[in-house]
Amino acid sequence: MDYDLIVNILYATVRTGTPLILVALGEMVCEKSGVLNLGQEGMMLMGAVIGFIAALETGNLWLGVTFAMAAGLMMSLLFGFIALNLSANQVATGLALTIFGTGLSAFVGSDYVGTPLVGIEPWHIPLLSDIPFVGRILFSHDPLVYLSFGLFVGVYLFLNRSHAGLALKAVGESPQSAKATGLPVFKIRYLAVMFGGAMAGLAGAYLSLAYTPLWAENMTAGRGWIALALVVFASWKAERVLLGAYLFGAFSIMHLVAQGLGFSVSPNLLAIMPYLATIVVLVLLSSDKARVKLYAPVSLGKPFHPAD
Amino acid sequence: MIFKLERRVDDSRWMAYLSPILAGTLTLITGSILFWALGKDPLQTLYTFFIAPVSDLYGWTELGVKAAPIMLCALGLAVCYRGKVWNIGAEGQLLLGALAGGALALQFLESDSALALPLVLVAGALAGMAWAAIPALLKTHFNTNEILTTIMLNYIALNLLLFSVHGPLKDPGGFNFPESALFTEAVTLPLLLEDSRMHIGILFALFALVAVWVLLSKTFVGFQIKVLGLDTRAAHFAGFKERRLVWLALLLSGALAGLAGVCEVTGPIGQLVPQVSPGYGYAAIIVAFLGRLHPVGILLASMLMALIYIGGELVQIELNLPLALTGLFQGMLLFFLLACDVLIAYRIRLNPRFNAMRKPSSAALVNGADANLSTHSQ
Numbered sequence: 178m179d180y181d182l183i184v185n186i187l188y189a190t191v192r193t194g195t196p197l198i199l200v201a202l203g204e205m206v207c208e209k210s211g212v213l214n215l216g217q218e219g220m221m222l223m224g225a226v227i228g229f230i231a232a233l234e235t236g237n238l239w240l241g242v243t244f245a246m247a248a249g250l251m252m253s254l255l256f257g258f259i260a261l262n263l264s265a266n267q268v269a270t271g272l273a274l275t276i277f278g279t280g281l282s283a284f285v286g287s288d289y290v291g292t293p294l295v296g297i298e299p300w301h302i303p304l305l306s307d308i309p310f311v312g313r314i315l316f317s318h319d320p321l322v323y324l325s326f327g328l329f330v331g332v333y334l335f336l337n338r339s340h341a342g343l344a345l346k347a348v349g350e351s352p353q354s355a356k357a358t359g360l361p362v363f364k365i366r367y368l369a370v371m372f373g374g375a376m377a378g379l380a381g382a383y384l385s386l387a388y389t390p391l392w393a394e395n396m397t398a399g400r401g402w403i404a405l406a407l408v409v410f411a412s413w414k415a416e417r418v419l420l421g422a423y424l425f426g427a428f429s430i431m432h433l434v435a436q437g438l439g440f441s442v443s444p445n446l447l448a449i450m451p452y453l454a455t456i457v458v459l460v461l462l463s464s465d466k467a468r469v470k471l472y473a474p475v476s477l478g479k480p481f482h483p484a485d
Numbered sequence: 486m487i488f489k490l491e492r493r494v495d496d497s498r499w500m501a502y503l504s505p506i507l508a509g510t511l512t513l514i515t516g517s518i519l520f521w522a523l524g525k526d527p528l529q530t531l532y533t534f535f536i537a538p539v540s541d542l543y544g545w546t547e548l549g550v551k552a553a554p555i556m557l558c559a560l561g562l563a564v565c566y567r568g569k570v571w572n573i574g575a576e577g578q579l580l581l582g583a584l585a586g587g588a589l590a591l592q593f594l595e596s597d598s599a600l601a602l603p604l605v606l607v608a609g610a611l612a613g614m615a616w617a618a619i620p621a622l623l624k625t626h627f628n629t630n631e632i633l634t635t636i637m638l639n640y641i642a643l644n645l646l647l648f649s650v651h652g653p654l655k656d657p658g659g660f661n662f663p664e665s666a667l668f669t670e671a672v673t674l675p676l677l678l679e680d681s682r683m684h685i686g687i688l689f690a691l692f693a694l695v696a697v698w699v700l701l702s703k704t705f706v707g708f709q710i711k712v713l714g715l716d717t718r719a720a721h722f723a724g725f726k727e728r729r730l731v732w733l734a735l736l737l738s739g740a741l742a743g744l745a746g747v748c749e750v751t752g753p754i755g756q757l758v759p760q761v762s763p764g765y766g767y768a769a770i771i772v773a774f775l776g777r778l779h780p781v782g783i784l785l786a787s788m789l790m791a792l793i794y795i796g797g798e799l800v801q802i803e804l805n806l807p808l809a810l811t812g813l814f815q816g817m818l819l820f821f822l823l824a825c826d827v828l829i830a831y832r833i834r835l836n837p838r839f840n841a842m843r844k845p846s847s848a849a850l851v852n853g854a855d856a857n858l859s860t861h862s863q
Contacts, residue, residue, distance in 0.1 A: 215632065219816075255820070258824075259820065259823050259824050263490075263823075263824055263827040264827070265823040265824070265826060265827065266823070268571055268632070269774065269819075269823055270823055272573070272770060272819075273816065273819040273820050273823055274820075276767060276770070276771065276812070276815060276816040276819055277813075277816025277817065277819070277820055278816070279812055279816070280809060280810075280811070280812025280813040280814070280815060280816040280817075281812075281813050281816065283807070283809035283812055283813075284807055284809035284810060284812070284813045287807035287808075287809050288807075394809075398640070399636070399637070399640050402633065402636045402637070403637075405633060406633045406637075409630070409633075443648050443651070443652055445644045445645075445647040445648035445651060445652075446644070446648050448644045449640075449641050449644045449645070452637040452638075452640045452641050452644075453637075453641060455633065455637050456623070456629075456633075456634055456637050456638075459623075459629045459630065459633055459634060460623055460627045460629050463627055463628045463629045463630065464626075464627040464628055464629075465628075466628050469628070
């Protein structure tokens, strides 16, 4: 493999990992508060379609990004109402959100399939992008990639260095004790769910406005689900989310590697790679029951009633 | 908040049955508002969606054609969900059943053996079962979350099917279309009714319905699965072999979904194509919940879901509305169901505090304000 190919593969890895980072960071914050939202795929799809339509109709890509985040947020409010207010089973509600989001996005976007759009252009950071090797891989991307770097730092600091992050984690560990110390458990969980929704919407916008600027039904192709596995892989730690997302990004672009090495493999077989990798990773990480127990938020997925 | 939720002493049996009906009604109301917003006559659209498809005998046979695979998948899922085994993989198990059964069917292009069809059907069911065995093994031996593994296996199964119809199983005389050769009569399901597409797959579904009903309500294994789902620790103390139950639920579910898949390709489709399933495996999740994880409920819910599929096609053809309405209606139905299910454990009361604001005399009601919607935030 030559130098250019390696650089291009790493460049593509960062691009492919970006939507996974966004949605997985959101889901991780949500899970840290004790809420399991399996609706990531549905929220991402809604973000992708609404972002695309808004950008196309207004001619403003950033308005599209804003609308996409709002769409993800609205979807998460739907989840919040049913799973938190009405304390329905979180697994079922999350599934419902994905099924609903898949249907609604296909419905809303049916007139926009195949419409071309000039997406968000790369933004070469002066000086930094001129550094050999690293400059191309890290600093010649579109702005949403840089935003993902910033959001990663933000979530990391929030969870590990801030008071609010501590409160969030307390709620996820033991809502009863959190409530006893005067923390607004319900409000914190709602905010965490909403953050997860906005991030999923943003991840969707990345796909439909930057990664491949178009709308196609089910274009997220299971990334929302892979992100859920990523959170387990990351043991609910932000830095490992970043690592995991790029690892999965690399698995998703195996076709580039294969072409570079002169193999011709069926694209359908290569498409299996990220899903297969997800299963392998889950097996490796979950088989140690004690480890998962150690890191997972204790009250994850359990409804909580302040008055019960 | 004007209303508040008050926990019932016991779960309401009535509401458990009423909730799906309520959810269906709310979906219809929301649907008509949607049609109205789209500039269509709501009544005419609802008629085209839900009544016109079953206004003649052919419509009813088509309902059977679509309900059979959904019912087969949903029955298996109900067994899983009763034991809190979250199998989301009926779609993948169905696709693999179709793929394996279809691949075998292609070996019988020159044969008229009476054994061919049964062999193909068994192969399909076994393939679905094998596909479900993967998450079963991973869950019981590696503690892996079955929601995620079954979802991933759905995507893998779909890509295996795509690979096969684009590659090894592609019809050499098929002008390069991604589809297999047409199956011969020896490996095609017999029709139940002439001039229709209704094949004997519906009989398999009805047989499975009775079998699952017997399993769940008349056998000790069914009882064990139920206990496992209600209280894992109680199941442990009672000495139930949890692993064996997980395996049983997943294998049964996989076999039924695989059978559904092979019946689709040997029945109405007649060859392997990329679009074997319009999401039957996912629709079956909704059907399992809507049918209250009970075989009779699932029979009714499968028919409703089949109607949503056919109705969605009809409004696309006749009223030029997007086919995606089908998915939208499915999602809405599940959401409304989950929302209405809150009424099983809670009753809605006018919030006493809201009352108190208007009528100071009723302020005495403010006690035991449990699960109050507005006090959640305190």
